[in-house]
Amino acid sequence: MIQEADAILITAGAGIGVDSGLADFRGNEGLWKAYPPLKKAGYKFTQVESGYLFNKNPKLAWGFYGHRLNLYRKIEPHHGFQLLYDLVKAKNNNYFIFTSNIDGHFQKAGFDTTKIYEIHGSIEYLQCINNCNNKIFDNYLKTVDVDMETLCTNDIPYCKSCYKVIVPNILFFGGTVFNEKRVKEQNKRFLQWLSDVQNLKVVILEIGAGNTVPTIRDFNDSYSRRYENFNLIRINPLENEVVNIGDIGIKGKALDIVGKIIP
Numbered sequence: 001m002i003q004e005a006d007a008i009l010i011t012a013g014a015g016i017g018v019d020s021g022l023a024d025f026r027g028n029e030g031l032w033k034a035y036p037p038l039k040k041a042g043y044k045f046t047q048v049e050s051g052y053l054f055n056k057n058p059k060l061a062w063g064f065y066g067h068r069l070n071l072y073r074k075i076e077p078h079h080g081f082q083l084l085y086d087l088v089k090a091k092n093n094n095y096f097i098f099t100s101n102i103d104g105h106f107q108k109a110g111f112d113t114t115k116i117y118e119i120h121g122s123i124e125y126l127q128c129i130n131n132c133n134n135k136i137f138d139n140y141l142k143t144v145d146v147d148m149e150t151l152c153t154n155d156i157p158y159c160k161s162c163y164k165v166i167v168p169n170i171l172f173f174g175g176t177v178f179n180e181k182r183v184k185e186q187n188k189r190f191l192q193w194l195s196d197v198q199n200l201k202v203v204i205l206e207i208g209a210g211n212t213v214p215t216i217r218d219f220n221d222s223y224s225r226r227y228e229n230f231n232l233i234r235i236n237p238l239e240n241e242v243v244n245i246g247d248i249g250i251k252g253k254a255l256d257i258v259g260k261i262i263p
């Protein structure tokens, strides 16, 4: 399937980062295991993934996101990213990346920034929590100094216009006014690419996109079902089942399987 493809759609969730050393929380238990202070403070997955925490406790919110920012920048994307990069190069760079990850690791691995759609936004960009000035800017924080006992920080950025807290330009589960500008531009390019490849053979490589927030999976299932020229290969260590005839589900971790299936 990969050999015969003219173009590649790489789609990825948190599971792709596990082999780089990043956490895939998979709900409350995973989150609390990675961040015990959040368990102690009684915060659930849905609360820390929303603007709620930035309103309620900006020190803890920026401690949590600051720690992740430091980590994303420190850690290098694993070798599987390089293999994917080589693959799309062999397909004359006819590819797109569709990811729910906010870590900027596809950019870091060298993929073309104009061929990436980060549906949940990116931690490498910031905005006012209320989007008061309708601005997105580069994340200027160099490192965030986090006390790992409490997961709190005093490095909290504030909006120069309205003095409210600055947050990452991420699609939170409520509690912020998301500035969609950047993601909308990416989406526009993605839709254009999908239209460009409508007469080509396309393989969707889905890597580590679970059922917790199934946006990526649902898109892939529906595209593969609706369009004959799209075929899906789903790579996941737990949730590798596929729903369409002809699609392939492979049980396993990102780096291992990518290393085995790329010709």
Ligand SMILES: [Zn+2]
Pocket: 128, 129, 130, 131, 132, 133, 159, 160, 161, 162, 163, 164
């Ligand atoms: Zn503001």
